[in-house]
Amino acid sequence: MPGIFDNDTMDGEEEEEEEMEVDEDDVEPDIEICFGDDIPLGEGDDDEDEGDVLPVSSGDEEDDDNLQYEDIHPWEAPAPIPNHAPAAAPAPLLEVEEPIPNPQGRQHVEDALRQDIYVKQYPSQLAGKPTRQADGPFASYGTNMVNNPYAPFPSEREWLIARWAKLRGPSSTALDELLKLDGVAEDLHLSFKNSRELNKIIDDLPAGRPPFRCKEVIVGGEAFDLYYRDALECVKALYGDPNLAADLIFKPERHYTDADETMRMYHDMHTGKWWWDTQRNIEEDMKKKTDDSDDLAVREAGPPGTTIIPVIISSDKTRLTKFKGKSAYPVYMTLGNIPKGVRRKPSLQGQILLAYLPTSKLEHIPVAAARRRAVANLFHGCMERVLQSLQRAGEDGVQMTSGDGVVRHCHPIFAAHIGDYPEQVLVTGVKTGECACCTVPAKELGDHAATHPFRHLEAVLAALEVADPFARAQACKAVGIKPIQPGPYWQHLPYANPYKSITPDVLHQLHQGVIKHLVTWVKTAYSQAEIDARCRRLPRGHHVRVFTKGITSLYQLTGREHADIARILLGLVADMPLPDGMSSVRLVRAVRALLDFLYLAQYPVHTKDTLAHLTDALNRFHANKVIFIDLGIRTAWNIPKLHFLRHYVYLIERLGTTDNFNTEYTERLHIDLAKDAYEATNTKDEFPQMTRWLERREKIFRHGKYILWCLAGQPRTLTSHLVSEQPPDRVKMTKHPSKKSVHFDKLGTDYGAQFFIDALARFTVQHCEPTLTPAQIENKAADVVFPFASVPVYHKAKFWLGDPDHHHLASNEFDVIHATPSRRNKRGQPVDGQFDTAFINDGHGGYSGVAGYRVAQVRVIFTLPPRAASLFYTANQPPPRYLAYVEWFTAFTVPDPNHRMFKIKRVVRNDDRLASIIGLRSIRRSVYLFPVFGPIVNREWTSGNVLDRAGAFYVDSFSDRHAYHTIH
Structure with a gap:
């Protein structure tokens, strides 16, 4: 059989496995x-090259957008002429309609995860019973180090140099060459003169x-x-x-x-x-x-x-x-x-x-x-x-x-x-x-x-x-x-x-297993040119990778890349028609079901109800999977990884959640304990x-x-690593604004904040007199005149997503919202502006669910000049330190019964977008929007202008795991 020794993979890549059968001679002599x-x-000679170089990411925030986008303006083929008519009815082939999802029921399930925990102890004193008290921490470390904690290194400096040399430093040969330079070892007062002497000191340390x-x-x-x-x-x-x-x-x-x-x-x-x-x-x-x-x-x-x-x-x-x-x-x-x-x-x-x-x-x-x-x-x-x-x-x-x-x-x-x-x-x-x-x-x-x-x-x-x-x-x-x-x-x-x-194995069974299969089936079912065209026109977002060359030509993808595709897959197929007018309802439902399973399976805490949702997601996929057989993509479903999903609930109840056992951790250990170790050798007889x-x-x-x-004073009680360090502020801003002063006219032309002055006037009146009616606010705002014509502007804001009082359900502790105008990068190429959409609390929003929230596009993040506070605001009612100019979308209604996403549009009055200024703290997090592409995407749309040109949008809850917990 092609066992483990034939599975020579890296970074989560894995050989394709389908319905394989092996005919072995069971009585073949062993x-x-x-x-x-x-x-x-033994001690032996040290032939290893002990360089331990760690990857260092660029700290240039202005060029972050260039790291994950293949091309800024890629070439693509023109739009094809449709050779089929879209389906006349939404679901003519379905015998049983699925029930419309209930957001309130889902919110009840999510809120239960944040209840106080009631613990039932095991009813026996033998479990964890201490038998005696021995010496405390590091008791076996030796008594010769009492007076000098750095011993056998005579000083802190020498210890830091030795640690750097072994964990972050150059190879043994380079270290020897450095120490041979005239005066280096003497001026640093080192007790070792070369790498061999340093190795001898380390070898004598207690193990x-x-x-x-x-x-x-x-x-x-x-x-x-x-x-x-x-x-x-x-x-x-x-x-x-x-x-x-x-x-x-x-x-x-x-x-x-x-x-x-x-x-x-x-x-x-x-x-x-x-x-x-x-x-x-x-x-x-x-x-x-x-x-x-x-x-x-x-x-x-x-x-x-x-x-x-x-x-x-x-x-x-x-x-x-x-x-x-x-x-x-x-x-x-x-x-x-x-x-x-x-x-x-x-x-x-x-x-x-x-x-x-x-x-x-x-x-x-x-x-x-x-x-x-x-x-x-x-x-x-x-x-x-x-x-x-x-x-x-x-x-x-x-x-x-x-x-x-x-x-x-x-x-x-x-x-x-x-x-x-x-x-x-x-x-x-x-x-x-x-x-x-x-x-x-x-x-x-x-x-x-x-x-x-x-x-x-x-x-x-x-x-x-x-x-x-x-x-x-x-x-x-x-x-x-x-x-x-x-x-x-x-x-x-x-x-x-x-x-x-x-x-359960999220990396290989889900990302590199069923999601890999699902992406292949989708690429086979639809026009690959249309799939890639939609990928190119997705808006930019902090958690979402834009595949400017599409996804159909990609191969040998890693688990991370399949996770990136999973974030956008539902938005690609939500309204794309199948060939010959066949209804796409079952395919859309199957995609939604597997994505639900993927995200539910990664919950760091489960209850009976969340596991019931996990089972329901798998059942929904199996209820709709026949569409792939009808399309000629599949003939059978004998896939071990897909079958194994039915064991997830039992194994989670038995052993704990999947993040106890993710093979991503193994892949990470390969770097530290195998690849880096090999790089430290001379590549000959490497394992010793x-x-x-x-x-x-x-x-x-x-x-x-x-x-x-x-x-630390040799404490008897040591510090826990599980103590959550909550940041002092949920909103994290840079020390200085990105632009110290941006004129109001520039805010309109470069940032799209066309009604900035009017919105600021309304905000000022409403903040100072919150009991006024909207009509009264409008009348008073018309008389407001600002003695300044520019404001300091920030191009991004970070939002902490953690929950210090309950289980951490966030995949990323910090979310980022960008409000950056177009510019040119270091190579002179034009870079589109990025104005992210946000999930905004209207004052009644809870921890999860869309009730009490609206979506708006953030155009400007700014702060008022100091003198404005004294002119327009009282000491008892100071304005928020950070403000945002936003353009509103319509309220949430009910999700679509098939792909289960909410559909929203921009709020327009008299052909103008409804805009407001809000306190930055009203923003809960970013939210990603899929354009409603229609049967064929408009080729005039680009990733940079699609949020302005598309008429309607679907709200994505798969951009990251925290979004899946929150937006439903």
């Missing part, structure tokens, strides 16, 4: 996997994580190297990291939105059902062991405590070079005790590199079936060796000390394996084209109505225990797995169930150098934490 002696990883070992693996007569760490020692290192101690979770909980415990919540792993159920199972087993003990003292004392440590494994092969073909197969470990908000931050080192597996495709084995089997056997044999120390520790428990010095009796239990689909197939032992979790036949993956149970673990384990090779192969075939020799790595891990440990480089890097990080702890 290639024996043998392990040799440990290979010492917080176990060293790497090397084991020789012999497969089919050829030897390969396995580089790994002891898994139990890695668990202890993560669990005992003082930097993580304040945030560790020690026992399961059930969270509810109400005191009656009717609406359960799921977010971090300890709120899922797995931890609660496993806690109960372990306590029952430990009680039985205690009761059956021959030692009276043991029976009287009872179980010493049962603190579960959920072990989360992730693995993925990655390329180290683009042209030389070198690759690495890293395996990472983290713990469910570490909150997801900490685990996903690489800077906090909540993950640890556990192993580099052999990357060979075993091409020396001539028979393809035997080679595939040997690849699987090699993977499981290596993983079993890496994780073998967890077997007894998981069953009997082991004393572990957390970073604050508290000792508990802990059970490290394999809980989850994170990987893409080929990795899931490899881990579970099923065949490619099958579901890694349930027993559905490969040819029935597309039958959404049928239900199939998860694979029966006891039956699988029984088949693996059969001694006779032929009978074992037949028994394994009967339960739907491959006869892995000597057995899968999870076979002897206590309380492990791999078929319920495969986690990579492991040595990583060990030194980890020592530098640990020493830095120790120094900070010492400088």
Whole structure:
């Protein structure tokens, strides 16, 4: 089978996988996997090139618009002449109409996520029970550093130079050349004269994580190297990291939105059902062991405590070079005790590199079936060796000390394996084209109505225990797995169930899976020239990428690029007709359903109701997917990734939300722990150098934490990383305006604020006399004369989207609204102006939903000159510091029943746009608008003028995850 070793991908790219079936000879003789002696990883010579160069983004805000737009004025073909008539009726082929969405119902579901949390503790004192108090943080770091926290570096300067050299500095050769310059080492008073001496100092630092070992693996007569760490020692290192101690979770909980415990919540792993159920199972087993003990003292004392440590494994092969073909197969470990908000931050080192597996495709084995089997056997044999120390520790428990010095009796239990689909197939032992979790036949993956149970673990384990090779192969075939020799790595891990440990994967299953398929189907269904023409004419927005060359010619897209396309896909197809007059209603509904599933699946907290919406979204897709068969695009739906979506609800309830397990984190770790490590070598015999480089890097990080702890006074209680730092102001502005003074005439010609003076006069009167009627305001405003003719102008404003009192539901903490006139860039090319549209609170808006909100286009962000305040405003009623001139759109009505977007138009009176000046704080966030293109987009429209020329717009709720939570 094309297993994990054939999936050589980068940055979330993945091989296409459809309904693949593999016909393997299940009784083909296995290639024996043998392990040799440990290979010492000695001091040796340091041949590595230890450059660690991090990408630095440009700080030029004026050129930000040039970073994500391929061309400013791209060429395109003329509009085609329509060769088909649009559908006469909106939905003549639908037998059942979908109900019109209820925004109020959705708002109720969203608001429930922000209710106070009612916590039900696990009803046992054994969970998380401390057994004793040991020494505090960094107790094992040594006493020789008491007087000098920087030791063995004699000064802070030398420590900072050493840290820079190892984390941000040049290569070893460049560092040597620098230190050889006359007077450099002497003037800096350095105790090391070259990189070799610096490495020796770092090597002598106390290690917080176990060293790497090397084991020789012999497969089919050829030897390969396995580089790994002891898994139990890695668990202890993560669990005992003082930097993580304040945030560790020690026992399961059930969270509810109400005191009656009717609406359960799921977010971090300890709120899922797995931890609660496993806690109960372990306590029952430990009680039985205690009761059956021959030692009276043991029976009287009872179980010493049962603190579960959920072990989360992730693995993925990655390329180290683009042209030389070198690759690495890293395996990472983290713990469910570490909150997801900490685990996903690489800077906090909540993950640890556990192993580099052999990357060979075993091409020396001539028979393809035997080679595939040997690849699987090699993977499981290596993983079993890496994780073998967890077997007894998981069953009997082991004393572990957390970073604050508290000792508990802990059970490290394999809980989850994170990987893409080929990795899931490899881990579970099923065949490619099958579901890694349930027993559905490969040819029935597309039958959404049928239900199939998860694979029966006891039956699988029984088949693996059969001694006779032929009978074992037949028994394994009967339960739907491959006869892995000597057995899968999870076979002897206590309380492990791999078929319920495969986690949802937003990157590969959604962005690089079903969304990738959906984009392909849409491109096949519609005119590709029309799709690209619409892409070019989408307005610019902070969260939305404008594909000025279209999307139909793109290939080898990353997960990020598919996410960018998902933001605009619904707007492209909302009113585009299908060929031959066929109704597009079912296609639009299918697109909307999958986008709903994509965004709902990424919620950082779920309830019973949000999971019901997730299920409804999947059901709506399956109810409308037949349109792709009618169009001849699909013939069947046997796609493993699409099928796996039906398991999301169960797995979220079991293990927590999807952001606990996203493979995007693995892709990020590849950069720090594989690619950067490789760049630090001389590219020859690289893995010994990579492991040595990583060990030194980890020592530098640990020493830095120790120094900070010492400088803080060696506190017993450490600081949590989950404390939300709310900015002092929700609106963040630059210190100085973009333009210190813009004349009123310029505001009209360059910014489009044609009625700025009139609007400012009305605002002034209304602010000073809020009880006046609109007619009275107009009469008084006509008499207002301003003694100034210009105002300071800002070209953008930032808005904090966070919610410090509740779960963070924002995908980006800050949103940006631009109000920038046209200009020329550094190359003399014209750059269109950008005047974003905003979601404005009229004073009655809530946290979510459109009630109490209006959409307006922001033309000018400004502040009044200081002297204006004293002339027109009293000290008791000062004006807002920042103001905005906006042009209004019509109020929200009801969403369209098919694409479920709100339709709005500009408010025009006597052929003039209705404009006002408002306080900038009235703006909640930006909002993205799709032009209503019609059957064929007007080729005179451009991305820069479409907001002025289009007659109507759809309000997009997919521009980012916060918008999806808010705009409905």
